[in-house]
Amino acid sequence: MGEGGGFRPPEQHEREQWMETALSMAKEALENGEVPVGCLMVYRNEILGQGRNEVNETKNATRHAEMVAIDQVLEWCHQRDRDQKEVFEQVVLYVTVEPCIMCAAALRLLNIPLVVYGCENERFGGCGSVLNISKDDLQQTGTPFQCIGGYRANEAVELLKTFYKAENPNAPKSKVRKKQ
């Protein structure tokens, strides 16, 4: 059995501190022409994964911040020969925007217990906004996880607004995406 001791949920001041770092990742995404979402995966007070959206850079629609961070945690486990199940069961995800349906399903499959997020994801949210993947009774799809939203939500929304304003049809042609 692991290293003793179960999962300890973070206290309020810890959540705020980690969200600060996630927001700086989101700002970096914006500066690089990506949907401004940033996230961290924290295991026992240590950052094992740190991601921002990389969809445009990689031309791969699945490279959301959460997926980037998941890959880093897997690599961390691999390098240390750690059991990924044991690790993910004690990871807290901090993300500036509510995880989408795809990412919420991935978090279930990894048995991540807790997600702390900023603003809601009205277009694709998988933790209540569009579907409730986090809580639904999906017996073949991992375990439900707890969500705590609203951390630095205004700043997270402002970043998204800035991004989508730059992407509007009046933007220079090179910035308009050709495909849906």
Ligand SMILES: [Zn+2]
């Ligand atoms: Zn996603």
